[in-house]
Amino acid sequence: ALVAFSKEKNEQQGFDLIRLKAMFRAVLVNTAFLILSVLFIYGSGFMAVLVANLFTFFVLYLLFFYSGKLRANHENHQHSKII
Known part of the structure; x- marks a missing residue:
């Protein structure tokens, strides 16, 4: 639970929605x-x-959060190439 609900080192504004x-x-x-x-x-x-x-919720949450974070970084990277 501590790992799942702690802030990232470089917390960005879009992380709340993710x-x-x-x-x-x-x-x-x-x-x-x-x-x-x-x-x-x-x-x-x-x-x-x-x-x-008892543990699968936190594991699933972390998997979905980090995959969403990677997807957002990839979309931002693709968007910055276009501009």
């Missing part, structure tokens, strides 16, 4: 994963899924 989108996507994917787990996994395997669920 963080919000990453949070939304992480909640959606994590909830879908948990619903599918409730439907299809039984017994001790389900307990392992619940333990993993």
